[in-house]
Amino acid sequence: MSREVKVTFEPSGRGVFVLPGTILLEAAARVGFIIETPCGGAGQCGKCVVRVTSGACLPCEACYHTLSDDDVARGYRLACQCRVDGALVVEIPETSLFQTAQKILSRDSGEPTTVEPTIVKRFLELSPPDRDDGRSDVSRVRDALGNVEIDPAAMPAMPDALRAGGFRVTATLSGNRLIRLDPGDTRAVCFGVAFDIGTTTLVGTLVDLNTGADRAVSSRVNPQTSFGDDVISRIKRCRDDAHGLAALHDAVLKATNAIVDDLAKQASIAPDAIVEAVISGNTTMQQIFCRISPVALGEIPFVPAFEDALTVRAADVGLKIYPYADVQVFPQIGGFVGGDTVAGILATRLQQSEAPALLVDVGTNGEIVLANRGALTATSVAAGPAFEGARIVNGMRAARGAIEKVVFNDDVEINVIGNAKPTGLCGTGLIDAAAGLLDAGILDITGRILGPDEMPATVSRALRRRAIEENGQCRFVLVDATESGTSEALCLYQRDIRELQLATGAIRAGIAVLLKEAGLRPEDLGAVLLAGAFGNFIRRNHARRIGMLPPIPTERIRFVGNTASSGAKRMLLSRTERAEAERLCRATRHVDLSLNPDFQMEFSQAMLFPEADAHA
Amino acid sequence: MSREVKVTFEPSGRGVFVLPGTILLEAAARVGFIIETPCGGAGQCGKCVVRVTSGACLPCEACYHTLSDDDVARGYRLACQCRVDGALVVEIPETSLFQTAQKILSRDSGEPTTVEPTIVKRFLELSPPDRDDGRSDVSRVRDALGNVEIDPAAMPAMPDALRAGGFRVTATLSGNRLIRLDPGDTRAVCFGVAFDIGTTTLVGTLVDLNTGADRAVSSRVNPQTSFGDDVISRIKRCRDDAHGLAALHDAVLKATNAIVDDLAKQASIAPDAIVEAVISGNTTMQQIFCRISPVALGEIPFVPAFEDALTVRAADVGLKIYPYADVQVFPQIGGFVGGDTVAGILATRLQQSEAPALLVDVGTNGEIVLANRGALTATSVAAGPAFEGARIVNGMRAARGAIEKVVFNDDVEINVIGNAKPTGLCGTGLIDAAAGLLDAGILDITGRILGPDEMPATVSRALRRRAIEENGQCRFVLVDATESGTSEALCLYQRDIRELQLATGAIRAGIAVLLKEAGLRPEDLGAVLLAGAFGNFIRRNHARRIGMLPPIPTERIRFVGNTASSGAKRMLLSRTERAEAERLCRATRHVDLSLNPDFQMEFSQAMLFPEADAHA
Secondary structure, eight states, X not given: OXXXXXXXXXXXXXXXXXXXXXXXXXHHHHTTOOBOOTTOSSSOSOTTEEEEEESOOOOOHHHHHHSOHHHHHTTEEETTTOBOOSOEEEEOOGGGBOOOGGGGTSTTSOOOOOOBOSEEEEEEEOOOOXXXXXXXXXXXXXXXXXXXXEOGGGSTTHHHHHHXXXXXXXXXXETTEEEEEEESOOTTOOEEEEEEEOSSEEEEEEEETTTOOEEEEEEEEOGGGGGOSSHXXXXXXXXXXXXXXXXXXXHHHHHHHHHHHHHHHHHTOOGGGEEEEEEEEOHHHHHHHTTOOOGGGGSTXXXXXXXXXXXXXXXXXXXOSSTTOEEEEOOXXXXXXXXXXXXXXXHHTGGGOSSOEEEEEOSSEEEEEEEETTEEEEEEEEOOGGGGTTTSTTBOOSSTTEEEEEEESSSEEEEETTSSOOOEEOHHHHHHHHHHHHHHTSBOTTOOBOOTXXXXXXXXXXXXXXXXXXXXXXXXXXXXXXXXXXXXXXXXXXXXHHHHHHHHHHHHHHHHHHHHHTTOOGGGOSEEEEEHHHHTTSOHHHHHHTTSSOSOOGGGEEEEEOHHHHHHHHHHHBHHHHHHHHHHHHHEEEOOGGGOHHHHHHHHHHTSOOSXXXXX | OOOOEEEEEETTTEEEEEOTTOBHHHHHHHTTOOBOOTTOSSSOSOTTXXXXXXXXXXXXXXXXXXSXXXXXHTTEEETTTOBOOSSEXXXXXXXXXXOXXXXXXXXXXXXXXXXXOSEEEEEEEOOOOBTTBOOOHHHHHHHHHOSOEEOXXXXXXXXXXXXXXXXXXXXXXXXXXXXXXXXXXXXXXXXXXXXXXXXXXXXXXXXXTTTOOEEEEEEEEOGGGGGXXXXXXHHHHHHHOTTHHHHHHHHHHHHHHHHHHHHHHHHTOOGGGEEEEEEEEOHHHHXXXXXXXXXXXXXXXXXXXXXXXXXXXXXXHTOOSSTTOEEEEOOOOBTXXXXXHHHHHXXXXXXXXXXXXXXXXXXXXXXXXXXXXXXXXXXXXXXXXXXXXXXXXXXXXXXTTEEEEEEESSSEEEEETTSSOOOEEOHHHHHHHHHHHXXXXXXXXXXXXXXXXXXXXXXXXXXXXXXEEXXXXXXXXXXXXXXXXXXXXXXXXHHHHXXXXXXXXXXXXXXXXXXXXXXXXXXXXXXXXXXXXXXXXXXXXHHHHTTSSOSOOGGGEEEXXXXXXXHHHHHHHBHHHHHXXXXXXXXXXXXXXXXXHXXXXXXXXXXSOXXXXXXX
C-alpha cells in the first residue's frame, strides 16, 4: 500500500493526504480550492500556476513551455499537470483560483463580481423631537430615508433605538423596506449567510455584505438522514406520521442553527448581525426547510408546492439569525429539480455556453441540466445512496477511514481518508474500484465479477487471488483482514456492483434522454460540469469508464465545486442575480423522466458498462 | 331607599335594574341600546318609539301629540320622555335603534351600512394535477384566483388543504393577498373581531364578515390596571423596568385572548375561524398591544411611535386568532390622542356636522375633538381615575354593589348595581351626588362641603344630618352603616370632591381651550357627543351641573355609545372606512395642552363649580 503524503495549501493552511502521483489540481480540489483551467488542463494557458514552497514536485514538460525558467526555478508549477511526489506546501495565487463560477463557460465576458445586495445599511443623524417637531418616530425615520416601507416587525425596537443612539441610528433596509433600526453607526457590521441544504450535507457560508467576501464556512451532516437516506423516505415519513414534517423540520433547523452559531463564532459576531439568508436545496429539502409538506412530491405527477422564489421571515421558519431577516428561497424548476439546480445554473452561467453543455450534480438525487443554444432542459434521476456508501456492503461516507481512492497496478493500492486504517469504501473509491476492475478485465460489461479462472491471462497473480468465489458469485478483496480497521476483509461484492450499475445507469440514462431530445450526440458536448461535494472528488476518467459520464475528453469534464453554495452566495450578493435566478428557472424546461418512455429503455441499456473508455 | 325595578328589553332579553322615574331611553342605554333621538329628546319626532308589552308605564304628554291613540293603547311609548314606573318588558323596534353612529350628525345622508370587508373568501374547484398539468400548488391556486399575492405564511398548509379537499378549497384573501387555504367550502364561516383596548376595560365584538352582524360581545377589565390606573404609571413602568413592557404586553394579551375564547365559545366557532382583527385604543394602549415601547409618550414632547395605521400579524403580537390574520391598528393623531379617538370620529361622522360639535370620551384619559366647519381639532386631558372610583375614599368600579345613581329629594335615594347591598360609589353616582349637593346648597362652588350649620335653610333635616363635621372638614353620609354592604357608612369626603374637581376641571378646561382657539362660545355647539362606556351612563344634566359639560341644552348632549368599538367595527367591515380613518387622522390637528399657556388658566378657573345649571 502506497503511503499517502500531505499537501498543505497556503495561504489558508488547509491540508490533504493524497497518493503520490496525484495531480496538484486534484489535490487542491479535495480541500475545496477550484483552480482555473481555461485550456482544459492542456498545460497551455498557464492560468493554473501555483508555487511549491516546500517539498519536491518535479516540473512537468508543459511548465517549461508555459513558464519562464526563472519561475520554474522559484517553484512555480502548472497545477493541471504537475504531480505530487512527496509532502508539499503549495501556495495558490489568488489569480489562479476559480473566482467566480460564471467564467467557466463565458470566460471572456470579464463580468465583475458585483456587490449590490438587497440589504443596504444607512446611517442617519436625526434631529430629536422638540416642541416644534412632534413627529412620530416612524415619520421621523421615514422622512429621513425617503419614501420607504417600515416593516411593522421593526417598530417595537425603534423608540428605544432612537433614544439610545441620541437619534443617531443605522437603518437596515431590505430593498425599500426598513427591517431594523440600531443605535449608532453599525454600517461596518452587515452579514448574510448562504445555505446549501443538501439531502446529506448542510453547508453555510457567512458573507460580508459590504465587501462580498466570505468570512466563514461551516457544515454539518443533515440530521434528517436518521429519518432515511434519500428524499423519498423522508417524504414518506411526512405522509405516514402526523408529526413527521415537524420532526424533519426541527432536525434540519437545529443543525442549520448550529451552523449559524459556528459561523458567528468564527467571525466573532452575534448571530443577530446576520440580516439576510439565502437557501438553496432540492424541492424536498427546500419545502421541509420552509415547513411546507413535501407529500405531493411523493405522488405522481410529483408536484412541488411552489415554483417562484419565496421570501420567508427567519423567525417564521425558526432560523436564528436576526428574527425579521428575509430568508430567500430559490425558485424551483419542477418535480425533484429544485433550488440547488437553479443555483448551479446561476453559478456556472450554463445558458451562456456556446457549445452544448451539461451540468451534472451527482448526489443521492442526481440533477442534470442541458444547455443547448441558450435553451435549458433539466431533469433528475434517483441515483440512490450508493455514492454515499449506503447499500454497499462495506460502504461508508467519505469520512476518516474511508477508502477514497483505489489504484490498480500489479496489485491494488488504496488511499484512506485521515491517515487511518481503512474501515470501508466511499463513493469515489467505489467508482475507482469498478473502473479498475473493468480495465483489468476482472469485471465484465454486464457487471459480473469474474472468478480467478475466468479472468484474462493479462491479470496479475496478485489481482487474481483477490477474487474469491462463493455460492457461484465472486467478491473482490480490497483490503485483507490483517490490514483492515475492522479486522475483517473489506470487499467489493457482486451486489455492490449491481447497486453501482443502478446509480450510474440512472445518471447515464438521464443524460442520454436529454441529449436525444435535443438531437445531440455525446461528442457534441463542449463541457460537462460536475457540481456538488461528491462531484469534486470523482476521478473523471473513472466516472467516464463506468459510463456515468459521457465519452468525451477528460479536459471537457470540469469541476465547478459546490454550486448550490456558490449560486446561493450570488443571490445573496446581488439583486440582479435574484431576478436572473427567477428568469433562468422559468426558462428551464423540466423533463419528468418517470413519464418518459425513452428513459426506461435507456436505463436498461445503461446498466451495461461501456466496452472501454474511449478517451483513456 | 327606593326599590329598583327591572326593565327587560326585547327581543334581546337583556335586563337592567333602575329607579322608578328613570326615562326609558336611559334604561335602554344602560344595557347598550342607543335609541334614536333626532329631535333631541323633545318628544316631537317619534323616532324613539318603543312598545311596553308588560307592566305599567304611563304615556307622557308628547305620546298623545306624536302617536295615534290606538298606538298608545297598544303600549307604544316615546322612550325619550316616558318613565319607568314599575317592572317592565319593553320591545325596541329595529327602526328605533341607533343603527349606525354616522347618522347622528348627518342623518339625512341615508348612507347604507356597507359590508365590504378587506377579507373575502372564494371557493375554488380546481382540477387535480395530472401528467399533462404538473403546475405547483401555488401556481394552481394563483391561476384560479387571478394575479394574487400568496402570503408565504399560508403556504405550509396548502399542499395538505388541496389534497384533503380533493382540490375543492376555500381561499381566504385579505385584499389581494391569499392568507389561508382550507379544504372544502368554508365561505359561510368568516369572522372578524373588533377590539376596544381601553386603559381600564377591554371590549371585543365578534362580527360575521359575511353579513356585518355582531355575533358576540365580551369584555374584561384590562389587567394592566394592576400596574397602575392610568397610562402615565404604565409608561413609567416600561421606562423603569427592563421587563415592564413585556409584562404589560403579556397582561393585555392574556385578557384579550380570554375575550377571543369567550367570543368563540358564544358563537360556537373555533378562535382560528377569526381571520381579521381591528384594534382601537389610545396611543399608549395601542403601542403596548403591539409591543412597541411607549416610553417616549411619557416625555416632552410626547411623541408616539407611529401615526399611520399599522398592520401587524396576529401571531406576531400574540393574538390567538388565525395566526396569519392581519391585525389592523388604528392610526394615531398625536400625543395621547390615539386610535380610539379616530374610531370615535369615524363612528360619529363628526366632521360632517353642520354646526360646531364636540366629541367627548370621558375616561381615565379624556379625549376631546371639536368639529368646526369641517375642521377637526383634538386634544386629551388627564382626568384621572376618579370616574373609575379610584382615589375616591369609598369609590369603586361600576360593578355589583356600586351606587350608580343618587337622587336628592327630601332625603337621598340611591340605586345599586346588581340588586345588592351598596359597597361603594362609582363614577356616575359620584357625579350625581356632587350635582345634588350643589343644587341643594350643601356644596359650595369652591367645592367645600358645608357643615350642618352653614347650610341654607331650604336644606331638609334629613339631608342636613347626613353632613358630619370632623377636624374642620365635612363628609356627607350616603349610606348608613346599617344599610351598607361593608357594615360601615359610605360617605362622600371633602377630598373626594377635590378629586372630582380635578377630573371635571381638566375636561372643562380642555373643552374651553378648543372652543377659544376656534373663536366659539359653548352655546354655539350644536351637539356634544358623549362617547365611551362611562359616558353612556352619565346623567347629562348632572354632568353639566358640575361643569364637566358645557352649558348647553340637555337634548344637544347625546350618547353615542362605545365609539372605540363601533369605529373599530366599521373599519373591520369596510375597506373604504379604513381609508377614511387614515384621512380623518391626517386631517385632525392635535393640540398639546401641556404646551398651551391658556390651559393652566382655564384649568384653575374650571376648579370652581358653576353657580347653577343654566339649563336645569
